[in-house]
Amino acid sequence: xxxxxxxxxxxxxxxxxxxxYGAQLALGALGVTLIYGILRFSNFAHGDTxxxxxxxxxxxxxxxxxxxxxxxxxxxxxxxxxxxxxxTALFVLGTDRVVYRFYRKQKAAPVILVMVSLGVMFVxxxxxxxxxxxxxQNFVDGSRFVIAAGDFREMTGLAEGLAIxxxxxxxxxxxxxxxxxLFWFLQKTRTGKSMRAFSDNEDLALLSGINPDxxxxxxxxxxxxxxxxxxxxxxxxxxxxxxxxxQLLLPIFAAAIVGGLGSPLGAIAGGFLIAFSEVMVTxxxxxxVTYLVPESMAPEGLLQLMGTDYKFAVSFxxxxxxxxxxxxxxxxxxxx
Amino acid sequence: xxxxxxxxxxxxxxxxxxxxxxVKLGVLLGFTGPLESITPAMGAGADLAIKEVNDSGKFxxxxxxxxxxxxxxxxxxxxxxxxxxxxxxxxxxGIVGGDCSGVxxxxxxxxxxxxxxxxxxxxxxSPALSTAEDDGLFFRTAPSDARQGEIMADILSExxxxxxxxxxxxNDYGKGLADSFGTAFxxxxxxxxxxxxxxxxxxxxxxxxxxLASAGxxxxxxxxxxxxxxxxxxxxxxxxxxxxTFYLVDGMYGEALIEAIGEPLNGSFGAVPGTDSEGATKxxxxxxAAGFDxxxxxxxESYDAAALILMAMAxxxxxxxxxxxxxxxxxxxxPGEPILPGELGKALELIAAGTxxxxxxxxxxxxxxxxxxxxxxxEYSITDGAITTVGFR
Numbered sequence: 246x247x248x249x250x251x252x253x254x255x256x257x258x259x260x261x262x263x264x265x266y267g268a269q270l271a272l273g274a275l276g277v278t279l280i281y282g283i284l285r286f287s288n289f290a291h292g293d294t295x296x297x298x299x300x301x302x303x304x305x306x307x308x309x310x311x312x313x314x315x316x317x318x319x320x321x322x323x324x325x326x327x328x329x330x331x332x333t334a335l336f337v338l339g340t341d342r343v344v345y346r347f348y349r350k351q352k353a354a355p356v357i358l359v360m361v362s363l364g365v366m367f368v369x370x371x372x373x374x375x376x377x378x379x380x381x382q383n384f385v386d387g388s389r390f391v392i393a394a395g396d397f398r399e400m401t402g403l404a405e406g407l408a409i410x411x412x413x414x415x416x417x418x419x420x421x422x423x424x425x426x427l428f429w430f431l432q433k434t435r436t437g438k439s440m441r442a443f444s445d446n447e448d449l450a451l452l453s454g455i456n457p458d459x460x461x462x463x464x465x466x467x468x469x470x471x472x473x474x475x476x477x478x479x480x481x482x483x484x485x486x487x488x489x490x491x492q493l494l495l496p497i498f499a500a501a502i503v504g505g506l507g508s509p510l511g512a513i514a515g516g517f518l519i520a521f522s523e524v525m526v527t528x529x530x531x532x533x534v535t536y537l538v539p540e541s542m543a544p545e546g547l548l549q550l551m552g553t554d555y556k557f558a559v560s561f562x563x564x565x566x567x568x569x570x571x572x573x574x575x576x577x578x579x580x581x
Numbered sequence: 582x583x584x585x586x587x588x589x590x591x592x593x594x595x596x597x598x599x600x601x602x603x604v605k606l607g608v609l610l611g612f613t614g615p616l617e618s619i620t621p622a623m624g625a626g627a628d629l630a631i632k633e634v635n636d637s638g639k640f641x642x643x644x645x646x647x648x649x650x651x652x653x654x655x656x657x658x659x660x661x662x663x664x665x666x667x668x669x670x671x672x673x674x675g676i677v678g679g680d681c682s683g684v685x686x687x688x689x690x691x692x693x694x695x696x697x698x699x700x701x702x703x704x705x706x707s708p709a710l711s712t713a714e715d716d717g718l719f720f721r722t723a724p725s726d727a728r729q730g731e732i733m734a735d736i737l738s739e740x741x742x743x744x745x746x747x748x749x750x751x752n753d754y755g756k757g758l759a760d761s762f763g764t765a766f767x768x769x770x771x772x773x774x775x776x777x778x779x780x781x782x783x784x785x786x787x788x789x790x791x792x793l794a795s796a797g798x799x800x801x802x803x804x805x806x807x808x809x810x811x812x813x814x815x816x817x818x819x820x821x822x823x824x825x826t827f828y829l830v831d832g833m834y835g836e837a838l839i840e841a842i843g844e845p846l847n848g849s850f851g852a853v854p855g856t857d858s859e860g861a862t863k864x865x866x867x868x869x870a871a872g873f874d875x876x877x878x879x880x881x882e883s884y885d886a887a888a889l890i891l892m893a894m895a896x897x898x899x900x901x902x903x904x905x906x907x908x909x910x911x912x913x914x915x916p917g918e919p920i921l922p923g924e925l926g927k928a929l930e931l932i933a934a935g936t937x938x939x940x941x942x943x944x945x946x947x948x949x950x951x952x953x954x955x956x957x958x959x960e961y962s963i964t965d966g967a968i969t970t971v972g973f974r
Contacts, residue, residue, distance in 0.1 A: 257821055258791035266785070381808075383841075394822020406822035483784035484813075527788050529775070529795035547775060547796055553789045554751065554778060 251536035253405040257394070263524040264517075265413040265482055268420035271516025272475035273493065274500035275427065275509055276468040282444040282507035283464045284345075286358035291472055292494035293369035296487050297336060298473025299480045300377045302329030303384045310386065318388040319415065320481050329477065334469040340365055341465055349461075366491075373487045382485040387411060412482040423474055424513060427467070431509065436463055444507065496523070499560040503567045505574025514575060519560045527553045602643045604900050606631060606890060607667035609678030609688065609700075610883075611654030616680055616704075622868075622877035623703060624649060626943075627677045629871050630887035630925065637926030639933065642900055645891060652679040652688070660684035664692040674900040675890040676700040677883060682707030682753050693718050699902035701890055701909070703882035707757045711951050718902060720909050722882040722889070722946055724854060724956025726754070729831065730761030732852055732958045732974055733802070737828065738769040745771065745828070746798035748789065748814055750805040751778035758804045758830060774798045781809035786817040794823035802828040807835040812842070819845045826850075839966055846963050850971070854882075855959035856945045857973050864922040864943035881922075881943030882954075888925055888942060889913060895932045913948040915939045 273295060280288040288294075305325035315321050344365060348358055390396075391414050394406030431437040436459070442450040443460045451457060476490060483489075500519045504511025529549035538544075551558075567574060608627050610620040624647075631645045648671045650663035660679055667673045676698060679685040685705035693700050694716050701720045702710075708727040713719070737745065747762065749755035755778065763773050775796035779789045793801060793814075801824040805811025811833050818824040819842065829838070829851030839846055855861070864884060868875025875881065890905065892912050897904040917937035920928040928938050940946055947955040960971040 254795075258787070258794060258823075262785075262787040262791070262821075266787075389820075398822075408821050410820060479784070486782070486784060488782065489784040524788055524791070527792070529792040532795040532797065547792070549792060549795075552777065553792055554780065556788060 247404075247536040250403055250405045251533045253397075253403055253407050254532050254536065257405065257407045259521075259524050259528055261407075261409060261413055263521045265416045266524070267517035267520030268416050269475055269479045269482070269516075270496055270500045270520050271513040272420055272423060272471050272478070273497040274504065274512035274516045275424070276471035276475070277497055277501040278504070278507055278509060278512040279464055279471070280468050281501070283440055283460065284349075284358075286355045286362065287498070287506075288468070289359065289362045289494065290340075290366040290369055291468075291497065292490050292492070293366050293373065293487075294333060294337060294469060294472040295476030295479070295493065296373045296485075296490035297369055298329045298333035298469065299476035299485055299490070300373050300487075301332045302326055302473065302477045303377065303382055303480070303485060305329065306384045316387060318411065320385050320387045320412065322384055322477055322481055323415070323419075326474065326477055330470045330473045333473045334466045337465045337469045338462060341461065370487065370491060377487070379487060382480075384485065385412060385481050410482070412478075416478045416482055419474060419478060423471070427471075427509065430467075436460075440464060495557060496520075496560050499564045503564055503574055505576040508574065508576040511574050511576030518575075519563065522563055523556045523559050526550050526559045527556055604640075604643045604645045604891075604894070605671055605673040606645060606647050606887060607650055607664070607671065607673035607676040607678065607698075608647050608887075609650040609652050609660070609664055609667060609676050610680045611684070612649065612651045614652075614654035614656075616654045619878050619880075620680065622873050622875075622880040623680065623883040625871065625873040626703075626868070626875075626880040626883035627887040629867060630884045630891065633923070633925045634888070634891045634929070637929060639926050639929035640891065640895060641933075642894060642898070647887075648673055650678070652681065652684045654681040654684060657684050657687035660688050661691045664688040668692055668696045668698050673698065674894070675902060675905065677886045677890065678702055680704045680879070682710060682757070686710060686713060689713060689715060689719050697902050699890070699906040699909075701886040703886045704879040707753055708761050709753075709757065711953060715951070717952075718906055720886075720889070720906075720948060720952035722885040722942075722944060722954050723879065724954045724958075725761075725950075726758045727761040727765075728956040729758060729852070729854075729958070730763075730765045732956075732960075733762050733828065733830070734765035734769050734771065735974070736850070736852060736960060737766065737802075738771055742799050743771055744774055744798045745800055745802050746774050746793045746796050746824070747776045747802040747804065748779050748793055749776070750810055750832070751780055754832070755804050762802065762804070772798075773802075779805065779810040779814055781806060783810065783813065786810065786813040787821065789814060790817040790821055790823050793818070794821065798824075800824060800826040800828060802830070803833055804830045806832045807838050812838060815842055815846070834961075834968075836968070839963060839968070844966065847965065848963065850960070850962035852958040852960045852974065854944070854956065855973075856957040857959070858941065858945040858957075860921045860941050860943050860945060867923055875943075884922060885940070885942040885944055885946050888922075889940060889946070892920075892925070892928055892932065892938070892940060895929050910948055910952060912938060912940050913946050 277291050302325045305328045306322045309321050316324050391409045394408040397407045439455045500515035501512050504515030529547040531548045535543045612620050634640050650667045652660040679688050682705040685702050699718045704723050706723050706726045708725045711725050749759040759776050803811045827849040831853045834853040864881050865875035893905040893908040896908040917939035920938050920940045922943045931938050949955045958974045961968050
C-alpha cells in the first residue's frame with residue numbers, strides 16, 4: 246500500500262489535466278450559455294469565435310516577441326490578450342450589426358438564428374484559415390513548468406512525479422478570476438441586473454425601460470471576451486489549430502446543456518463534469534490501483550473502461566443521460 | 582453501357598496501336614491528400630529514370646513518357662478511377678504506384694489484375710500486401726512493415742529493453758506496424774504493456790499518455806507521424822514525466838521533431854529506410870542536378886520502381902505486362918553486373934548483349950518473398966540535439 250504515490254499518479258495524470266481542461270470548457274460554455282440566455286439562440290459560431298480571438302492574440306504575441314517584450318515567467322500571450330478581446334468584440338459587434346440584428350428585428354424563430362450562426366461560423370472558419378493557415382501554431386513562452394516531474398521526484402523522494410505546467414496554473418487562476426468578475430458583474434452592477442432581467446422576461450424588461458440594444462451589445466462583448474480567454478488558455482496549454490477549435494464546439498455545448506442552458510453556474514459545473522468524466526472514464530487505473538492494494542492483489546489488466554478514442558463519446562453519453570432524466574440540465578436552465 | 586464498353590475498348594485498342602512507338606508509364610501517386618508534400622519528389626524520381634532511359638537512346642521499344650494519375654492516398658474509389666483511366670484511356674504498359682497501402686491494394690485488385698497491368702509501388706509498406714493475390718503483377722521497392730517490426734524488435738532487444746508501451750496512429754500504416762512489431766518483439770521475449778491508438782490532428786494527448794503511463798514500460802514506442810499525433814504524444818509524455826526515452830519509427834523521422842521537442846529528446850532512437858550504398862549518394866547528386874530533393878522520403882524508391890519497369894521491358898523485349906513482370910525478380914537480384922543510378926544506358930546495352938544485370942539502384946534493391954524490397958534501415962540516435970547515424974541494417 247502506498248497511498249502517497251497513488252495520489253501523486255492520480256493528480257498528475259487525471260486531476261491536473263482535467264482541472265485545466267475543465268476550466269477551458271467552462272469558460273467556453275459560459276459564453277454559449279450567456280448568448281442562449283439573453284439572445285435566445287445556440288451560437289454555433291462560438292468555437293470559431295474562440296479561434297478568431299486566439300488568432301488575433303497570437304499575431305500580437307508574435308509582434309510583441311519580435312519587439313522583445315516579454316512577461317517574465319508568464320506567457321507573453323497574456324499581454325496580447327486584451328487586444329485580442331478588443332478586436333474580437335469589435336468583430337462580433339460588427340457581425341451582430343450586419344447579420345443578427347436583421348433577424349432580431351424580424352423576430353425570427355430561434356432555429357433560424359441557429360442556422361444564421363452556422364453561416365457565420367463558416368465565414369469565420371474561412372477568415373481564420375486565410376489569415377493564419379490550417380497548421381499548428383505554437384505561441385507559448387515564459388517558463389514551462391511550475392514543478393517538473395523530475396524535480397518533484399527529487400524534492401519528495403517519491404517514486405512518482407507530479408508535473409504542473411505554468412499554463413495549467415495560468416488557466417485555472419485566470420478562469421477563477423474571470424468567473425468571479427462575471428458573477429459580480431451579473432449580480433451587482435446595473436447593467437448586469439438589466440441583462441438578467443432581459444433574460445428572465447424580455448417584454449417586462451422592455452416595459453421597465455431597459456435599452457435592448459445596450460443589453461445585446463454588452464452580451465456580445467462579454468461573450469467575445471469569454472471566447473477569446475477560453476481560446477487563448479486552451480491554445481497556451483495545448484496548441485492552436487483552427488480545426489481543433491471547431492471541434493471544441495461539441496464538448497462546450499455538451500457542458501452548457503448538461504449544466505442547464507442559460508445558467509452560468511451550470512456552465513461551469515458542466516465544463517468540469519465533462520472534462521473529468523472524459524479523462525476518468527478513459528483512464529487506465531492500473532497504476533493507481535497497484536499502489537493502493539496489497540502486492541498480491543495487483544491487477545493484471547489495465548483497468549480501463551474504454552479506449553481513449555471514445556473520449557467524445559463519453560461527453561455525449563452524459564449529455565443524453567442528463568437530457569433524459571433532467572431535461573433542463575443540472576442547474577434548471579431553459580429546456581432545449 | 583454496351584456502347585460505353587465498346588467505346589472504351591476501341592480507345593484502348595487505338596491507344597495500343599498508337600503506342601507502338603511510344604511507351605506510356607503510369608505514375609499513380611497521391612498528388613493531393615495526406616502525402617501531397619512528398620509526392621512531387623516521388624514523381625520527379627520516376628521522371629528522372631524515364632528521362633535517363635530516353636536520353637540514352639538504347640531503349641528500342643519506343644519513347645517512354647509518363648502519365649500521371651492522382652491516387653489521393655486515402656480514397657480507394659478515386660484511385661481506382663484514376664488507375665482505370667491510365668489503363669483504358671491512356672493505355673499505359675505499367676504503373677509506378679500507388680503510394681499508400683490502402684489505395685494500392687484497391688488498384689491492384691480492381692484494375693491491375695483484371696486488365697493484366699504490372700505495377701511497382703515505391704511506398705506501400707503494409708504487410709497485408711505481401712500475401713495479396715497479385716497474379717505475379719505486383720512488386721514494391723519499399724520494404725514491408727513486417728520487416729520494420731523485426732528491425733525494431735532487434736534494436737530494442739539488443740539494447741536490453743524488455744518491456745515497452747506502444748502507441749500508434751489510428752490507420753492501416755500504424756496498425757500494421759504495431760501488429761508486426763508486437764509479434765516480432767514477443768518472439769524476442771519482450772512485452773508490449775499496452776498498444777494504444779491515437780488520433781492525428783488533436784490538440785491534447787494527455788488522456789492517451791495517462792493510459793500509456795499507467796501501463797508502464799521502460800520506454801515508449803511511437804508509431805505515428807512526426808508532424809501529427811506522434812509529436813503530441815511525445816510532448817505530453819515529457820511534460821507529465823510519463824516517459825523519457827522514445828523509439829521513433831520511420832514516420833517519426835525528421836529534424837522538425839528535434840526543433841519542436843528540444844533537449845528532452847536526447848537519448849531517443851529509431852530507424853528509417855535508407856542505405857549507405859554508393860547508389861544512394863549518386864541518386865542524390867542526380868536529383869540535385871535535376872532540381873529536386875533526393876533525400877525526400879520514397880523519392881529514390883520511385884526512381885528504382887520506374888527504372889525496374891523499363892529494364893524489365895527491355896529484357897523481355899515487350900511492353901506487355903505479362904512478359905515484363907516475369908523479368909523483374911531476375912533483374913533486381915544477383916547475380917549479374919551491378920547497376921547504379923545514372924547507369925541505365927549501360928544496363929540497356931548489357932541487356933541487349935544478353936548479359937545478366939543486378940539492379941542496385943538508389944536503394945540497394947533486393948527483392949525477396951512476393952517481390953518486395955528486403956529493406957535496408959538506417960539506425961540512428963538523437964544526441965546533443967542532432968540525428969546521429971548508428972549503423973545500417
